[in-house]
Amino acid sequence: MVEDKRDLLIKTAVKLFTENGFDNTSTASITKKAKVATGTLFHYFKNKKELISEAYLETKREFFAEIKKNLSENDSTENTIKKIFTDSILWGISNPEKIKFLLQFSASPYISSVARKKIEDDEAYFIEFLKNGIKEKLVKNLPIDYILNSCFNQIVSTVNYLVLTKSKDRRLIERMVLSMMDFIKN
Amino acid sequence: MVEDKRDLLIKTAVKLFTENGFDNTSTASITKKAKVATGTLFHYFKNKKELISEAYLETKREFFAEIKKNLSENDSTENTIKKIFTDSILWGISNPEKIKFLLQFSASPYISSVARKKIEDDEAYFIEFLKNGIKEKLVKNLPIDYILNSCFNQIVSTVNYLVLTKSKDRRLIERMVLSMMDFIKN
Amino acid sequence: MVEDKRDLLIKTAVKLFTENGFDNTSTASITKKAKVATGTLFHYFKNKKELISEAYLETKREFFAEIKKNLSENDSTENTIKKIFTDSILWGISNPEKIKFLLQFSASPYISSVARKKIEDDEAYFIEFLKNGIKEKLVKNLPIDYILNSCFNQIVSTVNYLVLTKSKDRRLIERMVLSMMDFIKN
Amino acid sequence: MVEDKRDLLIKTAVKLFTENGFDNTSTASITKKAKVATGTLFHYFKNKKELISEAYLETKREFFAEIKKNLSENDSTENTIKKIFTDSILWGISNPEKIKFLLQFSASPYISSVARKKIEDDEAYFIEFLKNGIKEKLVKNLPIDYILNSCFNQIVSTVNYLVLTKSKDRRLIERMVLSMMDFIKN
DNA sequence: CATGAATGAGGCTTCATTCAT
């Protein structure tokens, strides 16, 4: 299976970044693990910063795409919200490094280097969805940005806990999802 | 008032760490800003890692102490919870670097190097409090660790939002606190 | 003839080490004198310790190879021994830094970091030779390791003296060699 | 038992120097092990170099004194030589760090910093003794300096071997001493 | 005499990045 080297590098980078942090992961260690030459990395990314940002955007895109995929337009707003939370947690459990990476990035000073525009494009769908929820009085009237961020952090906290305790208890996950829903529901 | 150099170093470090991140803050820049010799830092801390951990523990301790200070034993559990959230947010608004620092640390790989024991000692009071809340059926029956962490992350998200938007709207804060209470209340 | 940078670094290091000692020779001074970048040294050697050890092994290998080269299988044991001592001294006189370096290393705590195995491989030939000498009752029945080491130290002492006094008197050298032979001969 | 702090420092230094080398032994580690303050070392020695030299001279003095002590003026030259070698080895076995330290020092660049005069004063007795031996045709007619140094190195080699192999076999020692005598005897 | 906090120069090493092949 010939893999695109760019993808390979991003995948490898995400793994190493979550294990050791951005600055304790050298570009050399990434290329070594990906079994390409040191110089190759710089053919695909202008510099390390760009690799980090691209890895972030790619991962976030993947995350949003995955969640969006299973949503049905016909579902009720409440059910959709529940589905979003549940799917997010399940995705996180299957991709613990990726979700840890997303958290680490958004808490780091690198966040400021990512073009705002791009983030919003990705999130547009969910923003629209939340706006409707507020209009319908189903969602608390709080700033959209605030809700999005808080929810994301809660998802990460939840995944972190589940991964750390190696729990896959569906009943527990259900209760956690309900808590999160209480947080945003009117 | 001659300030203890150790304290001075921690204070300076916290400031620089939140501005630039752990790894983009050189030990030299810390000592320079604190106006002590480079070697002095290593007189008080075995290495940079220890400085980071100590700064984290110190800051967390300060945060918990501040919140505990104003709690009254006679208050109802519900009121106490509300007070904790509100005071936390207010402390965060007054100490934005410190709370950002706490977030950055807990999202970083450095977190693993801190003795769990110590963290728990600091949090013992709040753990006890939550346990009682659960017993009284006022707090959702979720794992204590999970609740603590989630709440902390929510507080940080909230402070972050308020600081970023420079909002000090007490009504908004009130509503945010109520959201958080919905999250943990049964 | 473009010289291999690894060789160049070892050669330069040996020179500086003998002049100033291991610890008063900075890696920077080595790279500077060798006219390569500081990082280049660490491209070829994991760290300074490895450079020191490699320089030692390389030099010892060179020494043994040089001595072995001129020995003839047909010569009597006694003549061979004499040849070994004489050639060793002559090599030492032509390579005073190298022999001083070997002495300095074997007297230093770095010696313990060199794989014993490697040393013995190099010396295998001479060990075999000495064993035969003992069997033939021409060499005193003393531990091989002991003889080898003592002889090496005597050679170094001798070279040191000759270099220090700038003497190249073949008659004196002849007498010194005879002394050394008395030491090991039965 | 109140010990002179100067002596204590020298004793501690010799131990640490032989274990780790001069440059990997910090003055701080010496004072720490000797349980005195860092500054105290610099009351007794102008600087580290002086400590090293003093430690060397002291140790050499002690060595010579010990050997001289048991010599009898009435003994034959041959017997005296034998006694010197034997006693030296025995002293070395009882003081392995000290003899290793002497070797390490004489192979290091620090040797040049010691006043020649002082060394010769210490050795005067043995030089005189050797001169007589040569005159009596009992000792080979080789440069005195050369003989002294070679013998010292042989003693060190011998002690090293005996300490390393943990051998205290008096018969082996006897044979080693005879070898050394063959070296210098006419 | 003794202490040990404080100093700051300098050493070892890492690492993002370049470039000739």
Next chain:
DNA sequence: TATGAATGAAGCCTCATTCAT
């Protein structure tokens, strides 16, 4: 495109030495 040797700035940390107490 791909390679990896080479670069050199910069970071962490050590350590001999000083000095106020």
